[in-house]
Every structure is written in C-alpha cells, then in structure tokens.
Amino acid sequence: MKAIPTSMLSNPIHLLSLGFGSGLSPKAPGTMGTVAALPLWCALQLLSPATYIVVVAACFGLGVYLCGETARALGVHDHGGIVWDEFVGLWVALFLTPFEPFWVLLGFALFRLFDIWKPWPIRVLDAKVHGGLGIMVDDLLAGFYAFVVLQLLYLIP
Numbered sequence: 001m002k003a004i005p006t007s008m009l010s011n012p013i014h015l016l017s018l019g020f021g022s023g024l025s026p027k028a029p030g031t032m033g034t035v036a037a038l039p040l041w042c043a044l045q046l047l048s049p050a051t052y053i054v055v056v057a058a059c060f061g062l063g064v065y066l067c068g069e070t071a072r073a074l075g076v077h078d079h080g081g082i083v084w085d086e087f088v089g090l091w092v093a094l095f096l097t098p099f100e101p102f103w104v105l106l107g108f109a110l111f112r113l114f115d116i117w118k119p120w121p122i123r124v125l126d127a128k129v130h131g132g133l134g135i136m137v138d139d140l141l142a143g144f145y146a147f148v149v150l151q152l153l154y155l156i157p
Helices: 006-010 012-017 019-024 029-044 049-074 084-093 101-117 122-128 131-155
Strands: none
Touching: 006 012, 006 019, 012 019, 012 049, 019 029, 019 084, 029 049, 029 084, 029 101, 049 084, 049 131, 084 101, 084 131, 101 131, 122 131
C-alpha cells in the first residue's frame, strides 16, 4: 500500500477523508478509522433519530466528494488510509443502538466483519462502482447489514 504523506493532513479534505489522521495507522487503518468514528457517534446520540439520519446522509454525500478527491490525490482507488467511509458505515451500523458498551462493541464488530467479508452485493459494488461513490457505498451497505443484525439481536429477549 502506498504510504500517505502526513502533509496531506493540512488539507481539510484529506484531513476528513483520512479520519483526522487515523487512516495513517500502519496497522489496520480501517479499524483505527472505525475507532476514531466512535467519539463522533457519541455526539450523534444527542440528535433525534430523524436528525441523525439527515446528518449521516449528509456525511455520506460529503464522503463521496472527500474520498474521491483523496483517492485522486493519492492515485489509488480506495486506499486503505481513506477511512471517512468507515466513519459513516459505523454510524449507520450503530443507528438506534443503546448507549451501552456491549451493544456498541457488538455493532463495531459486526460492522468490521461485514466491511472485511463483503457479502453480496457489497463485493460486487466494491468492484464495479468507482470514484468516491464506490469508496463509500460498500461501507454504507456493510453498516446497513450490521444495523439489521444488531437490531434483530436486540429484539431477542
């Protein structure tokens, strides 16, 4: 994987797409990006569900632009250091999740599992959709899969 110069963090576009620097981690940048998304998720908990959805949708749209620009600057489609998609994917996964360590950790683990495993149609979209949308859409679906599983587990008494 091509190394990312830390100087890219001085550009606000790259700062966000690289997860405030969490994507520069030499080991598991996607996981580090997901960890970095947790404090912002805590802040999202203060919002109503409707506002949460609007904010996350806006962050998805912004991410299409941010991730596309950083991928172009790096010359690599979906470089592992681009982690804004992990931020948004985790926020989708944890939507309506109780603010309790067990459920948050389970949602985190489920999101990472689906993001790495890429079950159908995530793998297909990841291969066929390019640019910022391609970077964002697989994590959006991984987050949605994790959300569904998490909600179903929560409903089990």
